[in-house]
Amino acid sequence: MRYPMNYRDLDRRHLWHPYTRRSAAEAQAWPLIVSGEGPYLIDDQGRRYVDATASWWSCALGHSHPRLVRAIQDQAATLQHSITGNLSHPGAIELAARLAGLMPSPGRHVLFASDGSCAVEQAVKIAVQSHHNLGHPERHGFVALSDPYHGDTLGSVSVGFMDAFHRPYRNLVFPVTQVTLPAGHPLSEPADAEARFAPIAETIRARADALAGIVVEPLVQGAAGMRMYPAVYLRMLADLARETGAVLIVDEVAMGYGRTGRMFAFEHAGIDPDIVVMGKGITGGATPLSATVVKDRIYDTFTDGPDGDRTFFHGHTWSGHPIGCAAALETLRVYEEEAILEGVSERVQTLDETVQTLDGAPGVRDVRVFGLIAAIELEPGPDLRRRTDAIRDTLREQSILIRPLGPVVYLCPPLNIPMVMLQDTAEKVVRAVHRIARPPSSR
Ligand SMILES: Cc1ncc(COP(=O)(O)O)c(C=O)c1O
Structure with a gap:
């Protein structure tokens, strides 16, 4: 197909390219x-x-995987959209159950969204509200890694504050304590890990009473330039989250779905996170979809009854979009049948x-x-x-x-x-x- 000659010009005049310098958008050298x-x-x-x-x-x-194309086409011909607020549909149910089954222990509820940022945002709010639900509104603080990236909505910017990207919003975000894990290959076992982790543990323990959660990119910090750290430190952070009662949020948006050779990067550390955030590869990259996968221990604090309404008043229009769910379910089948991880x-x-x-x-x-x-x-x-x-x-x-x-x-x-x-x-x-x-x- 031939595209009109003036596409470059239309692009320059109307299309805002994300994470793209103005000079590059003007030059259109792509x-x-x-x-x-x-x-x-x-x-x-x-x-x-x-x-x-x-x-x-x-x-x-990759692109246009024939099985994903077919799954999307079939779903589009059957049900394009129906919300998951006070309604349900088979794709969302089946996918939630499949994702729950991928976790290291039973008992999960899944809240869908469409972008990684929104799924992180959900995780952050769920962590805060779960403490609130338990009568601890003072527990709203977070610990994150230094040079983090968790997306571009303000909650995810707060836990993923990177000066180079987010400087103009410094006054809008909530404060987060950043800790720096020693760099190293994820599968290395540094002999001095305990000693190097000790000051980090001290920093976190000192804030424990005010802590809602610890948010991490597991083993590889993508946007920081594929910065890597040994799995042992993720294990230590998980232990500390358990000790302090902080919700451990593992952001698998970038590393999940096999990028590190395991379905989820946290598996290399042998941990069982409280909340796992997924996006990107969840549909093989074919359609937008993301998921916040939450332990029932946390879900169970969101109740309503005579003693109060603790509903999670949060949700996106496309939460559990049927076409995304169909693509995600087919993606899981392709992973198995085409032995993607192997x-x-x-x-x-x-x-x-x-x-x-x-x-x-x-x-x-x-x-x-x-x-x-x-x-x-x-x-x-x-x-x-x-x-x-x-x-x-x-x-x-x-x-x-x-x-x-x-x-x-x-x-x-x-x-x-x-x-x-x-x-x-x-x-x-x-x-x-x-x-x-x-x-x-x-x-
Ligand atoms: C670790 C991580 N979390 C969250 C996000 C945000 O995802 P999205 O761009 O889909 O909002 C990204 C995006 O690169 C990411 O790498």
């Missing part, structure tokens, strides 16, 4: 994507690009072996690979943006789409990307980094 197929995004000239970041880490099953383990080795060749290369500060994530952190310097932009542009010329995060060039492809394509993509990234990464001062 392809016009008109379709997707497997690991590819395809532009209006018919050129196929490898979607090497799975469209903001969401398209876990496929991740096979691919990790290829990715790791290829990308680790950059370790110690000029201009490269760090290389991190975990699950189907490869992050290459460049040395800082005044021309850092020029270097990351140049790597991005070089790869685009080779039909690979990436989107660096600050100093970090990373790959986060669809989980079912063909092995040969993964290898080829990783090799091209390695070559581009070798050629471009070094800051001018060290040339």
